[in-house]
Amino acid sequence: MSEEFKFNDENLAKAKEIIARYPEGRQQSAVLPLLDIAQRQNDGHASEAVIEAVATMLDMPRIRVTEVATFYTMISTTPVGKYHLQxxxxTPCWLRGSADVVDAIRKHLGIDFGETTQDGLFSMLEVExxxxxxxxxxxxxxxxxYEDLDAASVVKMLEAFKAGTPPEPGTQIERQTSAPAGKITTLQDLEFAKG
Ligand code: FES
Incomplete structure (x- = not known):
């Protein structure tokens, strides 16, 4: 293990606050939030040094922290790009066209699941x-x-990230949050429904 990892002051304080939430003897329950904090500090990568630092802080064997880190896709044990596409x-996403979305990303960026573009901007991962x-x-x-995507809108989204102007998160079609797609057709006179 060549690199080193040390919690910065702000994250150290956060980690201590989280650990203190658990009853005496149960501090290891803080393993996931600590991995998350450390990963964020380390450009999205829960490296071996990150795992070591968390294991030391929680007095856990390194293998136990590694088991947690490799189980959850939200923790990445390999380096990721600036924008991590999960x-x-x-099934519901697949029925609504996720295969087309994934193909469009593959073609547009020239990477597959588990890979990062050469410019370090994008990584791609398949998740449940x-x-x-x-x-x-x-x-x-x-x-x-980023929701309600199709092949065209995901490419538009990638281009916006590339240009340094990340698009608004949420639905990418005409829809009010999770309401039925399109304009409202009932209760149109209610004030809250007009926005
Ligand atoms: S299947 Fe639930 S968010 Fe994709």
Missing amino acids: CCTT CLGGCVNAPIVQVNDDF
């Missing part, structure tokens, strides 16, 4: 249901959901 391909099926298909980019 493509949901579970992100819990946003109502607006399927979904691609999560870092912390944000």
Whole structure:
């Protein structure tokens, strides 16, 4: 293990606050939030040094922290690009065209699942249901959901990221949050429905 990782002051304080939430003897329950904090500090990568730092802080064997880090797709044990595209391909997203979305990303960026573009901007990962099926298909980019995508809109989204002007997260079609697609057809006189 060549690189080093040390929690910065802000994250160290956050980690201590999280650990203190658990009863005496149960501090290891903080492993996931600590991995998340450390990964964010380390450009989205839960490296071996990150795992070591979390294991030391929680007095856990490194293998136990590694087991957690490799189980959850939200923790990345390999380096990722600036924009981490997590493509949901579970049944509801698949029924709504996730295969086309994934193909469009592959073609546009020239990468496949688990790979990063040469300029370090994009990584791509296949994930299971992100819990946003109502607006399927979904691609999560870092912390944000991009919803109701198709081949054309996902390419537009990638170009916007490339240009340094990330698009608004959420639905990419005409839809009010998770309401039925298109303009409202009932209750049109209600004030809250007009926005
Ligand atoms: S199946 Fe894709 S968000 Fe649920």
